[in-house]
Amino acid sequence: MSNKKKIGILGASGYTGAELVRLLLRHPKVEIGLLTADRRAGQMMGDVFPQFAPYQLPQLVTIDSVDWAAAGLDLVFCALPHATTQTVVQELLSKAPDTKVVDLSADFRLTDPAAYEKWYGHAHHALDLQQEAVYGLVELYRRDIKKARLVANPGCYTSCAILPLVPLLKAKAIETDEIVIDAKSGMTGAGRSAKEEMLFSEVSEGFHAYGVGHHRHMAELDQEFSKAAGKEVTPSFTPHLLPINRGILSTIYVRGRRGRTAQDLHAILAEFYAKEPFVHVLPFGKTPQTRHVRGSNMTMIGVAADRVPGRAIVVSTLDNLTKGASGQAVQNMNLLLGFAETVGIDQPAVFP
Numbered sequence: 001m002s003n004k005k006k007i008g009i010l011g012a013s014g015y016t017g018a019e020l021v022r023l024l025l026r027h028p029k030v031e032i033g034l035l036t037a038d039r040r041a042g043q044m045m046g047d048v049f050p051q052f053a054p055y056q057l058p059q060l061v062t063i064d065s066v067d068w069a070a071a072g073l074d075l076v077f078c079a080l081p082h083a084t085t086q087t088v089v090q091e092l093l094s095k096a097p098d099t100k101v102v103d104l105s106a107d108f109r110l111t112d113p114a115a116y117e118k119w120y121g122h123a124h125h126a127l128d129l130q131q132e133a134v135y136g137l138v139e140l141y142r143r144d145i146k147k148a149r150l151v152a153n154p155g156c157y158t159s160c161a162i163l164p165l166v167p168l169l170k171a172k173a174i175e176t177d178e179i180v181i182d183a184k185s186g187m188t189g190a191g192r193s194a195k196e197e198m199l200f201s202e203v204s205e206g207f208h209a210y211g212v213g214h215h216r217h218m219a220e221l222d223q224e225f226s227k228a229a230g231k232e233v234t235p236s237f238t239p240h241l242l243p244i245n246r247g248i249l250s251t252i253y254v255r256g257r258r259g260r261t262a263q264d265l266h267a268i269l270a271e272f273y274a275k276e277p278f279v280h281v282l283p284f285g286k287t288p289q290t291r292h293v294r295g296s297n298m299t300m301i302g303v304a305a306d307r308v309p310g311r312a313i314v315v316s317t318l319d320n321l322t323k324g325a326s327g328q329a330v331q332n333m334n335l336l337l338g339f340a341e342t343v344g345i346d347q348p349a350v351f352p
């Protein structure tokens with residue numbers, strides 16, 4: 001009998017679900033025991049994504065057909081649309097309370113029920129689980145994640161901004177009311193379901209901002225920044241849609257506090273992440289590109305001086321499907337199941 005841990009992926013026919021399959025196929029300590037889909041239930045992964053055709057994988061089934069108590073799953077990844085997730089996770093944990101869950105949606109990321117209701121437009125349906133969930137950004141919450149049952153994997157834009165900014169806020173090294181995050185994402189960030197505004201002809205050869213002044217990731221940024229600073233922080237944040245498949249790059253403008261220079265801010269980040277396997281701080285003045293992290297679980301951060309006295313420019317990049325979603329989720333799984341943190345996710349970016 002295999003002593004590998006048995007893993008389920010809900011929403012395996014979507015982009016983050018498929019990225020989980022890609023990563024777990026190379027993971028030596030787990031086997032995939034369940035894959036679910038909605039419209040594509042009944043198909044094989046190789047029918048939906050031909051790159052998986054050579055691999056032995058379970059057939060895609062509906063969530064309703066799963067008997068959670070009998071499934072014998074050690075851990076379930078939930079890669080479903082927002083709001084669908086809450087009732088599914090509630091049902092799963094009521095029938096199989098020892099199963100660990102890593103949820104990739106936003107359903108359990110916000111600790112304040114009022115903030116959830118405000119930003120997502122409806123009351124939360126599983127408030128007890130919302131309170132139980134641990135925010136799954138490993139570099140900041142490693143100790144809590146190891147003890148958790150339900151982990152709320154962070155958003156992709158938010159990871160790309162929280163990783164560079166939280167150490168600076170914790171060190172009280174930047175002014176909290178002058179943070180500007182100018183973020184750009186590739187199109188897989190929007191998921192695989194067909195949407196008119198995501199057609200090639202609507203996005204290629206162009207570039208635009210969206211969610212201007214009201215994107216829901218602001219709630220997550222406010223939560224994590226305020227916690228780090230010990231006071232309310234509301235940054236400016238504007239997402240843009242890039243006509244590329246994978247990658248987020250954020251250009252972040254900050255002002256050093258009490259005479260802190262850009263070099264001081266760089267030193268804080270370099271020290272904070274010196275031992276982290278998935279965050280790389282570049283030498284001062286150098287900035288990363290999305291292609292340096294494509295397909296890897298790495299976040300790259302660069303810091304440079306602004307010509308405006310007292311200000312610094314921080315550039316941060318990650319792959320939205322990997323460190324921004326499924327790679328981060330596997331990093332969480334490794335902690336939850338007691339594996340070394342880097343197993344299965346230590347490959348470098350694809351080249352070129």
Ligand SMILES: NC(=O)C1=CN([C@@H]2O[C@H](COP(=O)(O)OP(=O)(O)OC[C@H]3O[C@@H](n4cnc5c(N)ncnc54)[C@H](OP(=O)(O)O)[C@@H]3O)[C@@H](O)[C@H]2O)C=CC1
Binds near residue numbers: 011017191
């Ligand atoms: N894409 C990204 O970069 C990131 C995504 N996320 C979050 O991860 C989650 C998944 O995103 P993503 O993979 O992009 O989404 P996709 O739209 O690509 O995939 C959604 C998956 O959920 C299934 N599904 C849809 N509706 C239902 C339903 N009502 N009941 C059961 N299953 C359903 C789909 O099945 P079928 O294919 O059969 O319709 C598909 O497998 C979302 O909450 C998203 O916000 C988080 C960070 C980054």
Ligand SMILES: CC(=O)N[C@@H](CCC(=O)OP(=O)(O)O)C(=O)O
Binds near residue numbers: 155157191217
């Ligand atoms: C390019 C694009 O559309 N990106 C998505 C965010 C990515 C994501 O999935 O974040 P959540 O998990 O919080 O939904 C958006 O702006 O809605």
